[in-house]
Amino acid sequence: MSTADDPEDVRPVTMRTQVVVVGLGPAGRATASRLVAAGVDVVAVDPSPDRRWTPTYAAWEDELPGWLPDEVVATRTAHARAWAGGEHRLDRTYVVLDTGGLQQALDLSGAEVLRGSVVDAGAHQVTLDDGGSVEADLVLDARGTRMSPGRAAQTAYGLVVPAARAAAAGGPWFMDWRSDHGAGPAAAPSFLYAVPLDADRTLLEETCLVGRPALGLDELRRRLEHRLAARGVELRGDEVVERVRFSVEAGPGSRPGRRPPADRPVALGARAGVMHPATGYSVAVSLRLAEEVASAVAAGRDVWDVLWPAPARRVQRLREMGLTTLLRLPPTGAEQFFAAFFALPAARQRAYLSDRDDPVGTLAAMARMAGTLPPGLTAVAVGSALPRWAHRREREGA
């Protein structure tokens, strides 16, 4: 273990602090930063604490916490649009974040930052790969998720294209499910995501929303190139590429909404399963929860109760059913499914996508959709509400 300021000092040491935050992605860094702001002593550990974040992070504007400076928003798209069986105008503002600005805004100057990998994390102690350790009143585990064959994942292949050339794609699109990607109607579905990064650049990304396994990046690249050629978007071969691959299911050893055993740390962010399993979004909710976690620690309240109040646990179960539905949709069903989703009233869409403490709203959105889907898809949606053992028996052919 070495301090980030002094990479030469590699002697194993034991430290003591109030809170250890393991992992400095958006969830860990936001929480460490808000804890410091709340006057809490924090040690944060990451193998590369200074690594510059590069993913394009986006969110709905109304999801972002008030303490986040306005400058971290790179672009705003009022009334974002989607295409599924026709064009839908969404009654919400979608924002693309300035990733570097976000990272900087989550100030860690008041925390002790250690460069190292945690090899063992308990409720009150972490051990690093060099043998050093940190003892703490509370350990928060924000090590993210891990890809594995059995886990549902999201994949995407994107190109950053000058805005003038990207305009022919017709965006901005939150989701464009048209099938001009050339893969044919029987292929696993993917959609075009098209968002402005700034006044001059647009990200055009072919996205596999979720799959077990998800589509490979080569397949998504072929689809994107085919789709863009069909729409008359000229590519020159020198475009910056964004590759997206992440599990939408919680990290190893973490069961969303289940209290960890007394000797285990409390998980945050994607590792905890706060990522919406049916959309892959987690950054905004992690930013919001960071403040709530920091206030709870400062006030001596139980952090897990703040992360997983009973309504959030119920919403989690409903979202897991939503994930099952998406994974079981036939290839041609995805566009019909999202046509029904985007036809929901804005408040229902919002409840399903964003309100992690509104089980009534989430259930109402799901029930209303199940009622408007074509009968074959309604059966898939209703079947997804069956308990897990029934899905296992079905997979095993029982």
Ligand SMILES: Cc1cc2nc3c(=O)[nH]c(=O)nc-3n(C[C@H](O)[C@H](O)[C@H](O)COP(=O)(O)OP(=O)(O)OC[C@H]3O[C@@H](n4cnc5c(N)ncnc54)[C@H](O)[C@@H]3O)c2cc1C
């Ligand atoms: C290209 C891309 C685009 C995305 N776009 C969006 C988006 O628009 N909106 C959205 O909400 N989500 C998006 N996502 C999903 C995104 O991954 C997550 O939402 C987000 O990064 C999860 O944050 P996190 O902090 O929970 O975990 P991570 O970002 O995975 O961070 C985990 C951290 O833990 C550290 N770590 C790992 N192991 C150890 C260890 N043993 N010891 C110490 N530290 C360790 C890692 O170095 C890392 O810094 C995108 C993902 C990708 C890849």
